[in-house]
Amino acid sequence: MAKKEQTVKKTKYLNPYLGGVLLGLVLLAANYVSGRGLGASGAIKSAVVAAVKTVAPAHTEKAVFYQEYANSHGENSMKSWLVFEMLGVVVGGFLSGALAGRLKVKVEHSPKITSKRRLAFALMGGILFGFGSQLGRGCTSGSALSGMAVISLGGFISMAAIFGTAFALAYFFRKNWI
Amino acid sequence: MGPLVTYDLISQDTNLLLAFIIGIGFGFVLEASGFSSSRKLAGIFYGYDAVVLKVFFTAAITAMLGLLFFSLFGWIDLDLVYVNPTYLYSAIGGGVIMGAGFIMGGFCPGTSFCAASIGKLDALVFIGGLFLGVLIFAEGYPLWEGFFKTTFMGYPKISSFVGLSDGVFAFLVILAALGMFWVAEWAEKKFPQAEY
Numbered sequence: 001m002a003k004k005e006q007t008v009k010k011t012k013y014l015n016p017y018l019g020g021v022l023l024g025l026v027l028l029a030a031n032y033v034s035g036r037g038l039g040a041s042g043a044i045k046s047a048v049v050a051a052v053k054t055v056a057p058a059h060t061e062k063a064v065f066y067q068e069y070a071n072s073h074g075e076n077s078m079k080s081w082l083v084f085e086m087l088g089v090v091v092g093g094f095l096s097g098a099l100a101g102r103l104k105v106k107v108e109h110s111p112k113i114t115s116k117r118r119l120a121f122a123l124m125g126g127i128l129f130g131f132g133s134q135l136g137r138g139c140t141s142g143s144a145l146s147g148m149a150v151i152s153l154g155g156f157i158s159m160a161a162i163f164g165t166a167f168a169l170a171y172f173f174r175k176n177w178i
Numbered sequence: 179m180g181p182l183v184t185y186d187l188i189s190q191d192t193n194l195l196l197a198f199i200i201g202i203g204f205g206f207v208l209e210a211s212g213f214s215s216s217r218k219l220a221g222i223f224y225g226y227d228a229v230v231l232k233v234f235f236t237a238a239i240t241a242m243l244g245l246l247f248f249s250l251f252g253w254i255d256l257d258l259v260y261v262n263p264t265y266l267y268s269a270i271g272g273g274v275i276m277g278a279g280f281i282m283g284g285f286c287p288g289t290s291f292c293a294a295s296i297g298k299l300d301a302l303v304f305i306g307g308l309f310l311g312v313l314i315f316a317e318g319y320p321l322w323e324g325f326f327k328t329t330f331m332g333y334p335k336i337s338s339f340v341g342l343s344d345g346v347f348a349f350l351v352i353l354a355a356l357g358m359f360w361v362a363e364w365a366e367k368k369f370p371q372a373e374y
Contacts, residue, residue, distance in 0.1 A: 020236020088201020125283015126307020136272020161273020
């Protein structure tokens with residue numbers, strides 16, 4: 001019985017190196033099809049622009065950020081490659097989770113902290129990551145991973161800055177994780 | 179010859195359909211590799227789970243080599259493949275802020291959508307934060323527009339920046355990754371943590 005449990009646990013997730021090769025092939029396909037890599041934060045920006053445009057159209061006519069966005073991305077921000085790709089991510093994640101029996105509504109957190117604390121930190125982390133992804137012109141997917149695949153200097157800088165900072169700060173947030 | 183859309187081999191609408199299908203593959207692989215769990219993602223920073231490093235670097239190398247070989251075979255025109263611009267200060271500044279967000283929130287944008295898709299409420303809250311963060315950036319744009327646009331360096335490849343060919347540079351990245359994988363395997367044994 002114990003042996004069986006162990007085997008089940010081992011096969012819980014894909015072998016990370018195999019997962020990496022598959023992810024690399026997805027990224028290669030993106031470049032082959034569209035001439036661009038993968039991304040995530042760009043789709044959020046599209047959604048934010050579309051939302052603000054709906055709620056306060058007069059504001060987007062004036063504010064510099066939305067004007068620059070319209071000039072570089074066109075008028076309909078939701079009809080973008082990254083928006084469709086991120087819709088796919090939600091479907092793909094759900095399919096994998098369903099096949100592996102991982103669909104479950106829950107707040108995942110260390111038993112040493114409350115779920116309230118986990119959610120508070122998730123919100124703060126999200127705000128910082130959202131802001132930083134705009135300042136850094138892309139997140140872990142669009143700038144670091146896709147940038148590295150095309151050997152871009154910016155991609156390697158993003159990767160080093162993101163992971164380096166998280167490592168440097170890990171000590172201060174250890175209670176949340178270990 | 180690729181990229182398909184640049185060569186007008188597919189229409190814009192087909193491109194968007196393919197974006198959706200590629201996204202499914204992206205989300206599926208992320209979830210299957212364990213990127214839907216903030217516990218596994220944060221593990222790299224404490225040594226107990228290095229799945230992020232293994233998947234991330236294997237993927238970067240696979241795509242990097244794939245592009246170089248595709249170019250060699252004449253299947254893709256690398257001059258038409260998008261290379262990210264480099265703005266030195268905002269790349270570092272943005273990266274530092276994202277790194278802080280990563281260790282606090284336990285996700286990055288792509289992984290948070292993937293985690294939310296299987297029911298993780300912490301990921302959903304993180305996504306709420308992402309929208310707020312982007313909105314704050316957009317609304318306060320005049321305040322940081324100068325910093326955002328300073329130190330533009332063009333669209334350099336790191337290989338030409340350090341004076342190596344793409345192939346030699348890719349080879350060095352592979353060697354570096356193998357070294358990191360070795361350390362990662364060691365760290366996972368050295369700093370184990372109970373699952374929750």
